Amino acid sequence: MIELQAIQRDFNVGDQTIHALQQINLTISQGEYVSIMGPSGSGKSTLLNVIGLLDRPSSGTYTLDQAEITALSDDERADIRQHKIGFIFQFFQLLPRLTAQENVELPMLLAGTAPFVRQQRARKVLQSLDILDRAGHRPDQLSGGQQQRVAIARATVMQPKVILADEPTGNLDRHSGREVIRILERLNGEGMSLIVVTHDPEVGQRAKRHIRMIDGKITHSD
C-alpha cells in the first residue's frame, strides 16, 4: 500500500545540506502496525511527513495505493490527505475555540459534509472512544489523555487507510499513554494501517513491525 523507493529528503540550511532522509526504501502493507524508533534528529518525523504527504521528497518515488504521489499537484495531495490519512500529533493540535465535537467535525466541515451527517458521525466516533460525555467541552477543559482521544477521533472520522502518529504519548502520563496506544491498536485491528513514531521502547515494542532509523537511514526493519 505504501511503497517508498530511494527516497531522499535534503534541507539546505545556509550553505550546508542536511540529508534528513537518505535512500529510504520501505514497503508497508495495508493493515500493518509499524513503530519507528531512533535517536532525536534521525529523520523519523521527516519520514512520517513524507508518508503523510505534508512534505515532498527531494528525490525518489512514493506510491500510495498504486498511485504515484510525487508528481501530484498540491490540491491532489490535499485531497489524499483528506480521505486516506489521519494524523496524530504529540501536542494534539486541537483548536482551542472549538468544542471536542466541533474539533472532530473539522475534517468533515472542510470536506463539505452536511451538518446533520457530520454531527452524527462525530458523536458516533466520540462514543466509540468513550468520551461522548465530553463532546461539548473545550480542549482546556479536558485532560491530556482526553484531548488525545479527541484528536484520534478527528483523525479517524474520515475513515482513513493509514494513521500516522508522531510521538502520540510523548506528552501524556504513563496511564493515559497506554490507553491511547490501546485505542490506536484497536483501530489497527479494524483494518487501518498504523505507523507510530516513538521514543518510548515500551510503546515501540508493542508494534508488530519495528523500524530503526539513524542519521536519515533505516538501519533495521523487520
Next chain:
Amino acid sequence: MRFSDIIRYTWHALSRHRLRTTLMLIAMMIGVAAIIVLTSLGEGARRYVLNEFSSLGTNLIIVIPGKTETTGGVPPMFVGETPRDLTTADANALNRISSVKRVAPVVVGSAAISWDGRERETAIFGSSHSLLKLRHWTLSMGTFLPDTDYDRASAVCIIGATIQRELFGTSNPIGKWLRIGEHRFRVIGVLASKGRSIGIDVQEIAIIPVASAQSLFNTPSLFRILVETSSRDTIHYVQTQITRIIAARHQGEEDVTIITQDAVLSTFDKILSALTYTVAGIAAISLVVAGILIMNIMLISVSQRTAEIGLLKALGATQHKITLLFLSEAMMLSVLGAILGLATGALANVVLTNIYPDFPVTAPLWSLIGAVTVAVLTGLVFGAMPAKRAAQLNPIEALAHK
C-alpha cells in the same frame, strides 16, 4: 466547504478577539457613515439651493445694472457698481419684446415702517403689478399693486405676514394708513406667509409701487429688472433681445449683466455636485485606511493562527480553502462594518433632519451603493494578501509553530 460553515467558522474566529474585532468594525463603520452623512449634506445643500432658485419663479431672466465678466464661475448676484442706471423706461422697453410674458422692475431699500406708535425697520420692495405672479407669491387678503404705468407713484402698500402681526396684531390692516420713512401709505394687501427665497423672507417685507420707492429712496435707478418669458424655449431669444435693446438704449454699451435662472441653476447644480463628489472621495479615503487596518489585523490573525493553518492543511484543506476562510474573515469585517455604517449614517440623517427640518438631508442612492461597494472591495483587496500568505504556509513549519 459549505457557505454557512465558512460563515460560522469565520464568525467563531472573529468573536474570540472581541476588542480587536469591535475596533475594526468601528473603523469601517465610521468610514461608511462619513460617506453617507457627508454626501447627504452635499446633496441636501444642492437641493436646497436649487429649490431656492426654482422658487424665484419660472423661466426668469434677471437684468442687473453693470457689466461683469461672467466667463464661468458663479454669476454675480449682488454686484453694486452701476456704470449706467437701469430705469423704468428700460423696463418698459423690455415689455415690448415678443415672448416676454411679464416684466417687473425692482427697487430695494430699507426704511422704518410704523403704525400707531409701533415701528420697525423693514426691507422695502418697489415694484409693479406683475411681481406677484412672476414670483409665484399669493395674498392672504386684499389686492396687490394696481396695474399702472411704472412711473405712476401711488400711496399704497402690501405687507408681509410678520409686519402685519407686529404692527396690527389681530386687527384688520386693510385700508389703514401706515408710515414708511416720511411718506404715508395705505395698506391694500397682505402677502401669504408661505415661501422664502434666497435670503428674502416674504413675511418681513413691504411692497410699494416702483415710482413711490424711487422717490422714497431718492433714486432714479432700478436694482433689477425681472423678466419672465412665455416658455423655456424663448429664454435664449429674449436674452439676446434684451442685450440688443439695452445696448441700443445705452449708447451702444452693453452695460448690464443678464442672468438666466436656467444658467444659475445649472451652475449651482454643477458646483454643488462636484462638492458632494469631492467630499465623498475624501470620506472614501477613510475606508482605505480602514482597509489597511483590516490587512494589519488579518496579518496578526494569520501569524497567531499559524498552527491552526498547519492543522487545516494536515486535515486536507487546499490552498483555495484556506484563502477562502481568511478572505471571508476580512470580508465579514468589511461587510459588517458597512452594515453598521449604513445604520449609523441613516440614524445621523434622521437626527440632522430633526435638527434642520427645512434642509433636505437624504443620502443619494449612488453614495449608499458606492460606500458599501468601496467597503467590500477594501476588505477583498486588503484581505487578499494575508489570505494568500496563510494559504502558502508550509504545513510542517506551521504545525510546529507555538
